[in-house]
Amino acid sequence: MEQSIESYIKNLVRETLGHTLGELQVQSDRRIYVIANWKMNKSLTETAEFFQEFKSSNDVSVVVCPPTQLLYPTQLFIKQSGKPVDLGGQNVHWADKGAYTGETSISMLKDVGCEYVIIGHSERRQYAHEDDVLVNKKVKQAIKAGLIPIICIGETLEEKNSMRTEQVLSTQLFGALKEIDSGDFIIAYEPVWAIGTGQSATADLAQQTHSYIRSVLKQIVGEKAENISILYGGSANESNAAEYSSMTDIDGVLVGGASLKAQSFDGIIKVFAKGEQNS
Numbered sequence: 001m002e003q004s005i006e007s008y009i010k011n012l013v014r015e016t017l018g019h020t021l022g023e024l025q026v027q028s029d030r031r032i033y034v035i036a037n038w039k040m041n042k043s044l045t046e047t048a049e050f051f052q053e054f055k056s057s058n059d060v061s062v063v064v065c066p067p068t069q070l071l072y073p074t075q076l077f078i079k080q081s082g083k084p085v086d087l088g089g090q091n092v093h094w095a096d097k098g099a100y101t102g103e104t105s106i107s108m109l110k111d112v113g114c115e116y117v118i119i120g121h122s123e124r125r126q127y128a129h130e131d132d133v134l135v136n137k138k139v140k141q142a143i144k145a146g147l148i149p150i151i152c153i154g155e156t157l158e159e160k161n162s163m164r165t166e167q168v169l170s171t172q173l174f175g176a177l178k179e180i181d182s183g184d185f186i187i188a189y190e191p192v193w194a195i196g197t198g199q200s201a202t203a204d205l206a207q208q209t210h211s212y213i214r215s216v217l218k219q220i221v222g223e224k225a226e227n228i229s230i231l232y233g234g235s236a237n238e239s240n241a242a243e244y245s246s247m248t249d250i251d252g253v254l255v256g257g258a259s260l261k262a263q264s265f266d267g268i269i270k271v272f273a274k275g276e277q278n279s
């Protein structure tokens with residue numbers, strides 16, 4: 001079949017630049033993130049050792065989310081190292097302040113230099129019984145304070161096996177993003193069955209799911225959905241990072257276990273940084 005003028009021009013631009021102008025637009029607006037979630041791990045000494053070894057990169061956005069008691073020292077270690085790393089909390093309370101023993105407010109996170117906060121991680125949904133209503137309150141609190149929420153969603157193995165993945169993800173997205181029309185957030189797709197199990201989702205399955213997530217985001221925030229970074233999380237490591245980084249709708253990774261050692265975390269960062277340079 002004869003080529004239309006439009007596709008002839010697109011192909012010509014692609015051959016000359018390596019991508020079409022439309023693709024360039026999408027790629028340049030979406031940030032690539034490699035984020036460490038240290039969960040309930042690391043002492044002060046181990047954190048200091050991590051930053052002595054850690055290299056990081058300017059080519060992707062790197063965020064480290066240590067446990068709460070390490071936030072302030074981590075910020076000092078980051079400054080001291082001069083590395084391009086941002087700081088994130090692992091959780092936040094929905095209220096501004098008050099009688100909430102053991103909790104951390106958004107202004108406290110901001111005070112110690114956090115720019116990001118993980119919200120709705122499946123471990124909090126499971127062990128602290130957080131639901132979508134609470135997640136939504138926390139997301140609003142973060143956005144109001146100017147922090148970027150990293151909103152975690154994902155299906156359990158049982159939900160996956162009973163073909164309910166899309167229904168679960170859509171419910172979690174509509175719940176977490178109720179009354180939110182900005183695009184100032186990150187989504188982390190973390191299938192619960194892949195977290196800490198070594199059973200990572202294949203890059204194809206993750207891409208397919210991310211594309212579905214983006215279609216739901218479009219229903220919620222419209223065209224801004226194109227610029228929202230959607231990260232994959234669940235046994236991501238140095239070996240599988242390259243496959244994830246090659247997928248159109250996978251804009252980085254949220255890493256647990258493999259972020260605890262500076263060398264393996266750097267290895268993942270290097271893969272995504274290389275992908276960015278090639279794009």
Ligand SMILES: O=C[C@H](O)COP(=O)(O)O
Nearest residue numbers: 037195196234235256257
């Ligand atoms: O937040 C991080 C995720 O729960 C992934 O953890 P993982 O890399 O140890 O599987």
